[in-house]
Amino acid sequence: xxxxxxxxxxxxxxxxxxxxxxxxxxxxxxxxxxxxxxxxxxxxxxxxxxxxxxxxxxxxxxxxxxxxxxxxxxxxxxxxxxxxxxxxxxxxxxxxxxxxxxxxxxxxxxxxxxxxxxxxxxxxxxxxxxxxxxxxxxxxxxxxxxxxxxxxxxxxxxxxxxxxxxxxxxxxxxxxxxxxxxxxxxxxxxxxxxxxxxxxxxxxxxxxxxxxxxxxxxxxxxxxxxxxxxxxxxxxxxxxxxxx
Amino acid sequence: xxxxxxxxxxxxxxxxxxxxxxxxxxxxxxxxxxxxxxxxxxxxxxxxxxxxxxxxxxxxxxxxxxxxxxxxxxxxxxxxxxxxxxxxxxxxxxxxxxxxxxxxxxxxxxxxxxxxxxxxxxxxxxxxxxxxxxxxxxxxxxxxxxxxxxxxxxxxxxxxxxxxxxxxxxxxxxxxxxxxxxxxxxxxxxxxxxxxxxxxxxxxxxxxxxxxxxxxxxxxxxxxxxxxxxxxxxxxxxxxxxxx
Numbered sequence: 001x002x003x004x005x006x007x008x009x010x011x012x013x014x015x016x017x018x019x020x021x022x023x024x025x026x027x028x029x030x031x032x033x034x035x036x037x038x039x040x041x042x043x044x045x046x047x048x049x050x051x052x053x054x055x056x057x058x059x060x061x062x063x064x065x066x067x068x069x070x071x072x073x074x075x076x077x078x079x080x081x082x083x084x085x086x087x088x089x090x091x092x093x094x095x096x097x098x099x100x101x102x103x104x105x106x107x108x109x110x111x112x113x114x115x116x117x118x119x120x121x122x123x124x125x126x127x128x129x130x131x132x133x134x135x136x137x138x139x140x141x142x143x144x145x146x147x148x149x150x151x152x153x154x155x156x157x158x159x160x161x162x163x164x165x166x167x168x169x170x171x172x173x174x175x176x177x178x179x180x181x182x183x184x185x186x187x188x189x190x191x192x193x194x195x196x197x198x199x200x201x202x203x204x205x206x207x208x209x210x211x212x213x214x215x216x217x218x219x220x221x222x223x224x225x226x227x228x229x230x231x232x233x234x235x236x237x238x239x240x241x242x243x244x
Numbered sequence: 245x246x247x248x249x250x251x252x253x254x255x256x257x258x259x260x261x262x263x264x265x266x267x268x269x270x271x272x273x274x275x276x277x278x279x280x281x282x283x284x285x286x287x288x289x290x291x292x293x294x295x296x297x298x299x300x301x302x303x304x305x306x307x308x309x310x311x312x313x314x315x316x317x318x319x320x321x322x323x324x325x326x327x328x329x330x331x332x333x334x335x336x337x338x339x340x341x342x343x344x345x346x347x348x349x350x351x352x353x354x355x356x357x358x359x360x361x362x363x364x365x366x367x368x369x370x371x372x373x374x375x376x377x378x379x380x381x382x383x384x385x386x387x388x389x390x391x392x393x394x395x396x397x398x399x400x401x402x403x404x405x406x407x408x409x410x411x412x413x414x415x416x417x418x419x420x421x422x423x424x425x426x427x428x429x430x431x432x433x434x435x436x437x438x439x440x441x442x443x444x445x446x447x448x449x450x451x452x453x454x455x456x457x458x459x460x461x462x463x464x465x466x467x468x469x470x471x472x473x474x475x476x477x478x479x480x481x482x483x484x485x486x487x488x
Binding site: 034039040042060062080084085087088091092095096098099100103109111112113114118173174175177179180181182183184185187189190191193194197234235 | 358
């Protein structure tokens with residue numbers, strides 16, 4: 001893909017100064033013991049996905065991080081007019097462009113569920129300016145999907161005009177780690193995750209909505225943006241959001 | 245966990261008559277080459293997750309299957325009053341009980357995302373009565389979560405009264421396989437998936453709502469249930485749903 005591929009795991013190097021070879025002949029012994037590039041980010045290894053228990057002696061940690069949600073609009077209605085195979089091709093394009101944009105800015109593509117994608121910035125790869133990196137990834141993602149509009153339109157036929165991506169971003173303290181004991185799931189939990197998801201739901205196709213917390217940290221890149229109050233599901237009071 | 249654990253992979257045995265040892269001394273050589281119990285169902289192996297490409301020479305296949313969504317109500321508002329660590333404990337309980345119920349009825353716990361869980365029945369483990377198995381899993385799941393209500397209430401404090409699980413089930417032809425080329429994601433796609441998700445959103449805490457297709461196939465277990473029309477997001481016309 002377009003994201004430059006690291007030769008050693010960025011997470012293990014940053015956190016422990018241990019060089020885990022991900023590619024080339026040096027990666028062979030690591031692969032034998034099960035250390036491979038992570039599906040969530042090809043510049044991390046599968047060990048990073050488990051580092052909580054081994055290194056931090058905890059299954060969950062509290063970190064300051066940024067969450068980005070992106071969602072393909074009109075998916076439910078499209079799924080009624082397209083064949084599953086056609087929807088599959090649409091999702092292939094959407095997931096690939098999301099992955100490329102998220103990885104280019106060192107984020108973790110944590111989840112894909114149907115028409116939505118969730119990414120984490122600042123863990124396991126640390127980024128002092130993670131809120132800004134997420135905003136840049138969101139813009140890159142919008143550009144990449146827009147660049148493939150013709151391909152998507154050909155797949156979608158007449159309904160293609162409606163298609164676009166909504167993005168929502170929030171940052172702050174959240175819980176990251178393994179949830180569930182029998183089915184272990186590596187993910188992020190907390191108000192930040194929910195707020196990012198709700199901001200995404202409020203975004204129109206092509207739009208990126210960020211919270212006050214993101215605006216404060218990435219102001220230099222959000223010059224001239226002013227907030228509007230949004231009524232978000234599950235939130236008692238209107239939440240101010242900025243277009244990025 | 246409570247689901248009985250198979251000694252060999254049910255999927256490889258059913259589909260290819262190949263015995264892949266999952267547990268005990270015989271599993272050692274399989275583990276060396278990377279074949280382990282799947283996180284999505286401990287009675288399947290990691291090879292089942294990849295069998296499309298190797299066995300079926302395709303990355304996606306069309307199958308008749310049942311999709312179950314379960315969602316923990318009041319999660320967004322709870323996440324604002326609880327600490328991430330407390331929310332993590334709530335999710336540990338929710339995911340574990342969902343996993344136990346889904347696995348007890350040979351389903352695949354395909355996704356967990358925040359407060360929601362998505363399961364597939366009839367693939368890779370084949371079940372002639374998959375719609376019925378999903379209904380039974382949904383009821384088991386409700387019973388299991390209800391049995392841990394005291395524990396959940398202790399974690400949630402006063403707001404615990406609102407807590408409950410909504411379940412939605414639909415069945416029919418869908419596309420199952422790997423989506424995305426750079427970030428490969430094993431999941432199900434199609435109208436069935438969206439309808440199950442929307443039925444779940446319409447369910448009240450403690451309720452299980454199933455579609456006409458599920459009712460038709462699992463009628464013996466849904467005696468006396470009558471349909472009511474529901475307005476579901478993304479659907480032009482009201483959709484009749486049955487309480488199970």
